[in-house]
Amino acid sequence: MVIGLLRLEVMIPHAASLKEKRAAIRPMMAALAREFGASVAEVGRQDSHRHGVIAVCVVGDDGRHVNGVMSKAQDRAAGWTGEAMLATSRLELIEAGDATG
Numbered sequence: 001m002v003i004g005l006l007r008l009e010v011m012i013p014h015a016a017s018l019k020e021k022r023a024a025i026r027p028m029m030a031a032l033a034r035e036f037g038a039s040v041a042e043v044g045r046q047d048s049h050r051h052g053v054i055a056v057c058v059v060g061d062d063g064r065h066v067n068g069v070m071s072k073a074q075d076r077a078a079g080w081t082g083e084a085m086l087a088t089s090r091l092e093l094i095e096a097g098d099a100t101g
Contacts, residue, residue: 002063003094004070006056007043008077010084013050021049024083031080032056036073052084067093 044053
C-alpha cells in the first residue's frame with residue numbers, strides 16, 4: 001500500500017476574516033477532491049485569516065500511479081487562479097506494510 005500525502009501552504013492576502021479565508025480556500029479544496037478522488041482537509045493555521053495549510057491524501061497499491069495523481073494535484077494547486085495562492089508544497093509517498101499481517 002502506498003499513501004500519497006501533499007501538504008499545501010496557501011496565502012489569501014486579501015482576506016480580512018476567517019470567513020473570507022475559508023470562502024477562498026473551499027473551492028480549491030473541493031476541486032482537488034473532485035478532480036483527483038483525494039481526501040482533502042484544512043489541517044493547519046486555522047486561526048490565521050491570511051494563511052492556511054491543506055492536506056491532500058490518496059491511497060493506492062501502485063506507487064507510480066499514486067505519485068502521478070499527487071504530482072498532478074500539486075500542479076493543479078500551483079496553477080490555481082482563485083483567491084488562494086500556493087506558497088509552498090511538499091509531496092510525500094509513504095510505503096506501508098501489508099495490513100493483513
